[in-house]
Structure formats: structure tokens, C-alpha cells
Amino acid sequence: MRRHGHSAEFPPAGEALELWQEAAVDGDFEPVNGGNLYFQTTDDELPTLQGPVDEARRTGATGVRLLDADRTREIIPCATSPLRGAMRSPADAVCRPEKGTAYHVRRARDAGAHVAYGVEATRLLEADGQFTGVTTAAGTTHAPTVVVAAGVWTPYLAKTVGLRVSIMPVIVSEPETEPVEPLFTQAVRALGFGARQRPRATESSSPPGSTPRLPTRSRRQT
Numbered sequence: 001m002r003r004h005g006h007s008a009e010f011p012p013a014g015e016a017l018e019l020w021q022e023a024a025v026d027g028d029f030e031p032v033n034g035g036n037l038y039f040q041t042t043d044d045e046l047p048t049l050q051g052p053v054d055e056a057r058r059t060g061a062t063g064v065r066l067l068d069a070d071r072t073r074e075i076i077p078c079a080t081s082p083l084r085g086a087m088r089s090p091a092d093a094v095c096r097p098e099k100g101t102a103y104h105v106r107r108a109r110d111a112g113a114h115v116a117y118g119v120e121a122t123r124l125l126e127a128d129g130q131f132t133g134v135t136t137a138a139g140t141t142h143a144p145t146v147v148v149a150a151g152v153w154t155p156y157l158a159k160t161v162g163l164r165v166s167i168m169p170v171i172v173s174e175p176e177t178e179p180v181e182p183l184f185t186q187a188v189r190a191l192g193f194g195a196r197q198r199p200r201a202t203e204s205s206s207p208p209g210s211t212p213r214l215p216t217r218s219r220r221q222t
């Protein structure tokens with residue numbers, strides 16, 4: 001949950017952060033409001049980090065800033081490797097995605113929603129320029145409002161009613177370490193690497209008895 005990037009994302013991101021904070025009062029999804037820190041390790045990275053600062057300033061958001069190396073280390077003393085500084089977006093937050101999803105599924109069910117897993121939506125239905133429902137592997141559902149939240153697969157569903165949705169897929173690997181002592185609360189990123197620490201790193205997200213494995217490509221690189 002980040003409040004930096006493209007300015008069009010700022011209003012929904014701000015609203016989403018407030019809603020997640022409200023939900024955290026009775027939800028257990030490991031929320032951490034530590035902000036995002038993007039390290040600058042070389043001079044050429046400065047323009048890339050300056051971009052989000054300028055974009056934030058254009059929309060009146062003043063919290064997103066560039067920090068020098070000393071200020072960066074004040075905020076995150078365990079960052080001992082040489083760095084030039086960092087771009088900080090202090091309002092950002094993270095949570096445990098599967099726990100956040102489970103929380104909202106529970107709330108939707110409590111509000112009377114029907115939740116179906118493993119059911120592929122195959123086609124959107126529309127008439128006279130209005131969505132009227134969706135056809136799925138389990139049958140057709142008619143509805144006055146249809147929300148398509150299929151992530152990077154959204155263009156495939158949109159195409160079934162002739163809509164073109166442009167996306168920019170980004171592929172990253174995400175390994176998980178054994179629990180380690182608490183070191184930082186920020187989501188830490190450099191260009192090409194990112195890390196965040198769970199607030200209670202006593203449990204693994206891997207199923208009991210399984211050994212967390214790195215994807216083949218990452219294993220070869222290490």
C-alpha cells in the first residue's frame with residue numbers, strides 16, 4: 001500500500017490506506033505502517049528516485065522526500081553498507097497479503113456475499129453498453145454491477161466485451177528467509193532488490209513440513 005508513484009494512484013491509494021487502517025482495528029493481517037525506503041546506491045539512480053518525489057510534489061503531497069545518507073541511517077541504523085541516501089515515502093504500509101484477503105472474505109461473507117473459489121470467469125456479459133453479468137465455469141450470474149479484479153489477467157476478460165485494458169506486467173521472485181531478529185519496520189528497496197520484515201517473525205508462511213525453496217533461476221544466481 002503505497003502513496004507514491006503515478007499521481008493518478010494517489011487518491012485511491014490514500015483512501016485504501018485509511019480503509020486498511022480502520023480494518024486493522026479488528027483484523028489480524030500483520031499491518032506495519034513503516035513507510036517505504038528506496039536506497040540510492042549510485043549517482044545514476046538519483047533521477048529514478050527524484051521522479052516519484054517530483055510527482056508527489058505536483059499533487060501537493062509533501063511527505064515523499066529524498067534523504068541524504070546520514071538521515072537515512074538515522075531512520076534505519078542497520079543499513080550499514082555504503083549508500084548515497086534514499087527516497088522515503090513515509091505514509092506507506094504493508095500487510096500479510098493472504099491474511100488481508102482472508103479478513104475481507106470473512107467480512108464479505110458476514111455481509112451476505114457468496115464466495116466461490118476455483119471458478120473461472122470466462123466471459124463478461126453486456127447489453128446496450130452496460131455490464132449485465134458474467135459467465136463462469138459454474139454457470140452464468142446476472143448482476144447490475146460487475147467488478148473485474150483479475151489482476152494481470154484483466155485484459156483477457158475485458159476482451160470478451162471488446163474492451164482493451166493496457167497493463168504493464170512486472171515479474172519478480174519473492175523468497176522468504178527463516179525468522180530473524182527485528183531489524184527494521186520500513187519496506188526497504190533498492191533498484192533490483194527489496195525486503196520487508198514481518199512484525200512477528202515466529203511463523204513461516206510455508207505449509208508445515210515443507211522446505212521453502214527459491215525458484216530455480218534465483219538458486220542459480222546465488
Ligand SMILES: Cc1cc2nc3c(=O)[nH]c(=O)nc-3n(C[C@H](O)[C@H](O)[C@H](O)COP(=O)(O)OP(=O)(O)OC[C@H]3O[C@@H](n4cnc5c(N)ncnc54)[C@H](O)[C@@H]3O)c2cc1C
Nearest residue numbers: 001002119120121122149150151152153154157172173174
Ligand atoms: C512478488 C510480488 C511482490 C509484490 N510486492 C508488493 C508490495 O510490496 N506492495 C504492493 O503494493 N504491491 C506489491 N505487489 C503487487 C501486488 O501484489 C498487486 O498489485 C496486487 O496483488 C494486485 O491485486 P489484484 O487484486 O488487483 O490482483 P491479483 O492479486 O493478481 O488477483 C487477481 C485474482 O484474479 C484471479 N483471476 C484471474 N483471472 C480470472 C478468471 N478468468 N476467473 C476467475 N479468477 C481469475 C487470479 O487467480 C487472482 O487470484 C507485488 C507483486 C508481486 C508478484
